[in-house]
Amino acid sequence: MQAPPPIPTVDIADPSILRWDSIGLMLIRDFISEEQEATMIHAFHARDPAKEGKKRVSQHFGYHFDYSTFGASESTFTPLPSYISDILPRLPIQHYLPDQFTIQYYPPGSGIPPHVDTHSMFAEALYSLSFGSTVSMTFRMAGPNDARKMRLPKRSAQDMETAAASSASSTPPGEEDKPEEVVHPSWELVLPPRSLLLMTGPSRYGYTHAIRPRKTDIIDGQAVPRQGRYSITMRSSRRGDEIGCDCAYPGVCDARIRDEMAARAADSR
Template identity: 30%
Template sequence: MHLQPTLFDHPLPITSELIPGLLYLPEFITPLQEQDLLARIDQHPWDTSLKRRVQHYGYRYDYTTRNVSPDSWLGPLPDWLFSFSQHLHQQSLFQSPPDQIIINEYLPGQGISAHIDCIPCFSATIASLSLGSACVMEFFNPSIKKRIPVLLEPRSLLIVSGDARYQWLHSIPARKTDLYEGISFTRNRRISLTFRNMIIHHKG
């Protein structure tokens, strides 16, 4: 899969003064790259133990304990995910290539509850690539009681670090339509790829 060589080929990144540490990169990949990724993802088996289907790569995340262990290593990333992880690192979006990836399928009406990604498990930067349908993700800061919607468009990359990573919960409301800046749109099938780096705690 050919990747765009530099961030300068993309539309200008968008930052949020309201959510420090949030970076939004629209059209991070091309429509052809999106279709290639979707085809590759659907060639792999899905885990159906949750209400939504998921795939785990690198390390398996335990939704029961909300934790991930070095013992849960699943083996090397497939080539297509390895090259994308390398690309994120080469663009200086990560200090090292992400080694833990979760792929989520969201059908219309499905969502995910408000949460902060496991702090002891994962490092300071997390990225999410959106494929297929657009949706609205809500960020909520309980200390200031503020809720902010963020539109995630197809082919966009959302990056959270700093306050956006550690102070703001994020969620996707379980609904079939979204309203954003006065415009209502119907959700279709959406695939998200979440890229993270494991924090390995060595014993002894």
């Protein structure tokens, strides 16, 4: 079910900033200029010209995202291009800065399955810089079904996306006779080109976010065709004793799930 989006608060000092303080969400419109946007798009395709086309393409800078741990690699590092390093001093949270950057190209019509980003391996602030096409991102408070999917075996990157895309069919043994759960209503937030989204608090830890795969989005009552979209996801990695999480959403917290699985394994011995 889709719900009307909550009403944001407009920053008095800067009307380009919208806040949803109750869930820790912030959107900054026109965070980068059109010239910066053009530079980023050109640099992306110059680096991987053979991969242009209809497929989703990823590039990594800083410590590369590790799809086996859902954290950041400790050994694979690519220096930041200036178009990324130049924007870091302008990020809203400065007491720690991202060191893991994933740039993705989404061809028209593609989407992202509903998911909650890893809690334990990255610090709280999660940034997404959108450029290219406008797109609507769907938010929904995570529920028991999301918690069940996170407990499926072998959560590789491919398994996670498959499980998220086919949520209703991924029913673990013993769950078949349980009554159908009430799914929290979702709402859509329009991400304009050149905007920066910041997720903290509940929106970071307790809400799923997704982009529905479709050719158009309804914006202000009008059907707007999607074009190619790019995003830069920016995260701050945790290392050693920093790894962990004590958030208020244990059902979808990888740290709590890992402890739970370990306890069950110990009890079964």
